[in-house]
Amino acid sequence: MKSGNAQTFAEKIFSRKTGRPVAAGEIVVLEPDRLLSHDNAAAIAKTFAEFGLKRIVDPAKAVIVLDHCVPAASEKYAKNHLEIREFVEENDIENFFDVGEGVCHQVFAEQGFALPGELILGADSHTTSYGAFGAFAAGIGRTEMAALYATGKLWLMCPASLRIEVAGQFGADVYPKDLILYIIGDQGADGALYKSVEFAGPTVAAASLSGRMTLCNMAAEIGAKNAYAAPDEKTRAFLDGRARREYDEVFPDDGAAYERTLSYDVAGLEPQVAAPHRVDNVVHVTELVGTRVDQVVVGTCTNGRVDDLVVGANILRNRQVAPGVRVLVFPASRAVYLEALGIGALATLAEAGCVIMNPGCGPCLGAHEGILAAGEVCLSTANRNFRGRMGSTEAEIYLCSPATAAASALCGRITDPRTVRA
Amino acid sequence: MIRGKVWKYGDDVNTDVIFPGRYTYTITDPGEIASHALEDLDPTFAKNVRPGDIVVAGKNFGCGSSREQAALCLKYAGVAAVVAASFARIFFRNAINGGLPTVTAPEAIARINAGDEISIDFEAGELTAADGSSYEFARLPAEVVGILEAGGLVPWVKKELGAK
Numbered sequence: 201m202k203s204g205n206a207q208t209f210a211e212k213i214f215s216r217k218t219g220r221p222v223a224a225g226e227i228v229v230l231e232p233d234r235l236l237s238h239d240n241a242a243a244i245a246k247t248f249a250e251f252g253l254k255r256i257v258d259p260a261k262a263v264i265v266l267d268h269c270v271p272a273a274s275e276k277y278a279k280n281h282l283e284i285r286e287f288v289e290e291n292d293i294e295n296f297f298d299v300g301e302g303v304c305h306q307v308f309a310e311q312g313f314a315l316p317g318e319l320i321l322g323a324d325s326h327t328t329s330y331g332a333f334g335a336f337a338a339g340i341g342r343t344e345m346a347a348l349y350a351t352g353k354l355w356l357m358c359p360a361s362l363r364i365e366v367a368g369q370f371g372a373d374v375y376p377k378d379l380i381l382y383i384i385g386d387q388g389a390d391g392a393l394y395k396s397v398e399f400a401g402p403t404v405a406a407a408s409l410s411g412r413m414t415l416c417n418m419a420a421e422i423g424a425k426n427a428y429a430a431p432d433e434k435t436r437a438f439l440d441g442r443a444r445r446e447y448d449e450v451f452p453d454d455g456a457a458y459e460r461t462l463s464y465d466v467a468g469l470e471p472q473v474a475a476p477h478r479v480d481n482v483v484h485v486t487e488l489v490g491t492r493v494d495q496v497v498v499g500t501c502t503n504g505r506v507d508d509l510v511v512g513a514n515i516l517r518n519r520q521v522a523p524g525v526r527v528l529v530f531p532a533s534r535a536v537y538l539e540a541l542g543i544g545a546l547a548t549l550a551e552a553g554c555v556i557m558n559p560g561c562g563p564c565l566g567a568h569e570g571i572l573a574a575g576e577v578c579l580s581t582a583n584r585n586f587r588g589r590m591g592s593t594e595a596e597i598y599l600c601s602p603a604t605a606a607a608s609a610l611c612g613r614i615t616d617p618r619t620v621r622a
Numbered sequence: 623m624i625r626g627k628v629w630k631y632g633d634d635v636n637t638d639v640i641f642p643g644r645y646t647y648t649i650t651d652p653g654e655i656a657s658h659a660l661e662d663l664d665p666t667f668a669k670n671v672r673p674g675d676i677v678v679a680g681k682n683f684g685c686g687s688s689r690e691q692a693a694l695c696l697k698y699a700g701v702a703a704v705v706a707a708s709f710a711r712i713f714f715r716n717a718i719n720g721g722l723p724t725v726t727a728p729e730a731i732a733r734i735n736a737g738d739e740i741s742i743d744f745e746a747g748e749l750t751a752a753d754g755s756s757y758e759f760a761r762l763p764a765e766v767v768g769i770l771e772a773g774g775l776v777p778w779v780k781k782e783l784g785a786k
């Protein structure tokens with residue numbers, strides 16, 4: 201490619217898909233490679249039924265994971281799941297993951313659907329997570345998913361791009377979660393509105409895929425359409441024997457046009473916490489130390505992976521969580537559960553007084569398994585702390601890393617993990 | 623070309639105040655959806671809005687949840703278009719897919735007041751404020767205009783399927 205035609209990651213994906221050069225701002229009709237939905241598949245199926253078609257257009261592209269309220273918490277949820285199973289059966293959807301497999305984004309990645317260079321659309325705002333594997337992945341609405349089931353195509357605007365270069369080494373007890381919280385606080389909830397966010401630089405290259413997933417997952421909280429980290433040896437090793445098909449790695453060109461380039465250095469970065477009721481209301485943990493906590497949640501698509509559980513287990517080993525604090529641990533998937541079980545992390549957490557819950561979203565969206573009463577305070581490793589999200593509108597949700605969550609579980613108050621080192 | 627009376631709001635109008643979450647799973651009738659439009663932002667809106675009125679707001683209109691009713695309640699209430707300095711991504715999509723035209727015109731916002739009559743020429747990509755000043759905006763591409771003209775994504779898909 202000539203240097204004058206240098207393209208961003210998003211432009212490259214859109215150009216490859218349309219077969220002609222597409223620049224940021226253009227709207228084109230594209231055929232995605234994979235389509236994700238979860239417990240909302242029942243609602244999508246109802247809209248799809250309006251089209252009067254017998255079957256969805258390409259069942260092999262559909263991936264459906266039940267995760268938002270599993271196992272069903274009430275008859276209403278049970279009926280919802282039942283309708284989805286019927287839809288799956290009628291349409292011969294092979295890639296269906298029933299209750300207990302895990303959070304959709306974790307399962308989708310583990311099952312080898314999140315591939316470099318692929319265009320993935322999901323009826324969930326945190327579909328951005330698959331950018332960690334070099335895919336172009338964006339969230340869409342339910343009606344749009346129904347339209348995709350009917351026609352296999354959808355209009356998309358090629359987003360302008362924002363490059364976030366990260367350098368420096370994380371200090372002890374500081375993680376990619378702290379970095380992304382810091383970026384969200386710095387940029388605000390609309391800091392990357394409708395943009396493709398490319399994470400780059402030595403710190404991103406050094407990060408694990410789990411850490412990159414945390415970054416790409418929460419890019420949604422600054423309004424990003426999608427996020428991206430360049431595929432590398434780690435990506436290839438993860439996908440080896442797991443990828444559902446051959447893939448083509450796609451990289452942005454040198455000299456591509458970015459609307460903005462931001463630089464961060466994580467050396468000296470402190471643990472961060474998002475305070476109620478906005479994700480961009482971010483402060484250093486030191487400013488909140490001592491805040492009473494009633495419930496701690498470790499899990500979700502943001503931070504429920506093995507490395508996250510191990511961080512928590514290391515802090516809580518041979519210790520007890522504070523009296524009066526409920527600590528709920530949700531492995532993000534069955535695979536995560538089994539691995540954490542095998543290495544003893546779950547036993548350590550259970551011995552410390554944590555409740556080991558089933559793989560799934562847990563109370564993240566306020567459906568079940570840890571709902572908050574008025575006046576209660578929850579510290580969570582999730583990605584959203586909006587008023588009322590986990591139950592009462594009079595409850596408060598703080599967001600942090602697994603290290604800060606475990607340290608705070610130990611003390612019953614928001615605690616700087618650097619002060620209770622394992 | 624449309625001409626309508628303006629309802630003016632500020633920045634970061636979120637989907638919770640456009641269509642409160644407490645109704646998202648219980649109400650499906652279009653008239654009833656319309657009756658809650660902007661309820662938690664401006665309780666006078668749903669009662670007084672007239673077909674053809676235009677909602678004008680600042681940046682990041684429709685941020686927050688992905689609920690489609692946020693766009694549909696305005697459409698069902700008869701709103702002819704939403705003009706904003708910028709739109710949250712999923713609202714923008716939901717608006718087009720729901721058949722509600724959007725206009726991104728950041729320079730125009732400060733020159734428009736509540737109650738003004740403004741006109742929008744979609745073909746020319748031009749908005750004219752009550753004081754006579756006019757603003758160009760990027761026209762929507764043909765694919766998207768087709769969806770708007772069909773009345774939204776569901777009727778558009780039906781048309782496409784019928785045409786095959």
Ligand code: SF4
Nearest residue numbers: 303500501561564565
């Ligand atoms: S864990 Fe939370 S944020 Fe992630 S998919 Fe589930 S509900 Fe959404």
